[in-house]
Amino acid sequence: MKPAPFLLTALFSAAVSAAPATHMDTKAATEAVSVYYRNPNPDRALKIMQTIIADPLWKKDSARHNLSVWAAQILRQHPQATDKWCRAMKQYPAVTQDETAYFFFLANTSESRKCLRNLNISNHSKTYIAQNTPPDISSLSNISPADLDALWTTFYATGNPKAVEKVLDRVLDYAKAQKAQEKSNHKNIDMTGVAAAWSARSNIMQNQDIRKIFDTYLNRLNATDKALLQKILVQE
Structure with a gap:
């Protein structure tokens, strides 16, 4: 369920510089991710995620992982928005619901755990969720490359x-x-x-x-x- 980490700064700069003109919406969304904390709004964050999920960028494991961490931080800050996010994710095909389950898992709130019970997710993901505990970013000590991604993502989401x-x-x-x-x-x-x-x-x-x-x-x-x-x- 958890893909290999990828440095977030490189991801967003590459997405913005390499995206063709036909992906202006995705370019705006990826740019908005790194400055979201300046104007936090869970409804706006949901629209950003929906824009990116509709783009081929979402199918890249590294991008999906880091964007999931970003979304999880927002859901932690705004647990009251979880139900709306959950209902939005349930509109996607099962394979996409399975992918988006990761950010509800990482959010690790009572609301996000409730959402996980309602999403159509694979047995593999169910096993992963049952056997793993979401990391606590605030208590990181021995920082790994994946932790670097999580720390930058936390700042982009929360400031x-x-x-x-x-x-x-x-x-x-x-x-x-x-x-x-x-x-x-x-x-x-x-x-x-x-x-x-x-x-x-x-x-x-x-x-x-x-x-x-x-x-x-x-x-x-x-x-x-x-x-x-x-x-x-x-x-x-």
Whole structure:
């Protein structure tokens, strides 16, 4: 049920730049995802999801996974909207209902669990739901590449600066490890750290709200850590 993770920033930038003119609605929808938090409205979010579900983009596992995480965050914030979302998803064929079940599973509210009982989903998905617990984004510690996706998605859906700060924490850990390895002949390549730095750098460049969170985060650091983080995110 859960597809492989894909870096959210790359997904949305690729979707916007590569989509042909005939997919203007989808382009507008994908652009709206990353700035939804500025004007949150679960009805508008539902329309965004319906637009994307109708597009071939939805059939890409990585895109569907990340958009499901985004939708789940919105349903967590607005559980009263779940019934309307659920009724909308029930209008789709069984295969699409099965796909959309993932964001109700991730939302993990009493309303979303009720919806899961009403959707037409496969036995495979039922087993997955029964055997797994939705991750708690707020308590992430050892961050994986999939967790990076979830953290950025959480910010895009909610505007919660703590999600960005968790990414920056991971980048700072990576920067410290790189500094410690400078005089070593055995260097370990931290791919999650590389991905965290790339995604943070990209988002800081493209989103002024994230840039402000970054600047505030920097100002809380001691001089040594501040210089390390600036080197990896600003000077490279």
